[in-house]
Amino acid sequence: MAADFRSQIESLRPYLVRYAALQLRDAATAEDAVQEALLAALAGEANFAGRSNLRTWLTGILKHKIVDAIRRQSRERPASDLESENGAEGFDDLFDRRGHWEETPDAWEQPEGALGQKQFLAALEACLRALPERTARVFMMREHLGMDTPEICKELGITPTHCWVLLHRARMALRLCLSDNWFAK
């Protein structure tokens, strides 16, 4: 039984590594987080007891390990790296002096159709990788890990206002990136 549980868990490892790597942007750190999660899962097999979907249960454990890794990552980041992201909003040139669009954003054609396409998801991932590190970290905590703003602020030791600025910046950058690299085609 225990061996069976172990092999079931192992079969989910590739999924878990990819899940962690999307957030952590570093293969080795992602592997470590997954390893910690799997060890915790094996130690806590009794708590699983078929209560829920195994993948859901493991992902829940992994989220905690990812947040631990984020905490370590953000401690290790020197302050100078952060300052370049703290200045101007980075998209001032999209607006004129009165805050109106220099160039009005066009509608995207049939965006729903893109969702099922592997190439679109690859383009989205490339746009995510192009975000500055701290901006990406906050955006992924919000949209990938599904954390709410107060949780994110608590983990990163930032104010809600700063959090909203980073999320806004991420969305503006992603929308521009997808407009240029996907929807313009």
Next chain:
Amino acid sequence: MILSCKETTRLLSQGEDRGLAFGERVALRVHLAICKGCRNMSAQFKFLRLAMKNLARDVDQERSN
């Protein structure tokens, strides 16, 4: 409250992360009623959230394949 497009994008983004105050929602609605660019933007922010959910689901499919 009269919003510029820049302020509108800021509020649209915050609307994805916190409950907006009544006054903010009214100001947004007024602006969106007259501004096509910001309406497009609003749809694109919502699409982004959906796309991020699909990214996680795509992770799923690769596992079972």
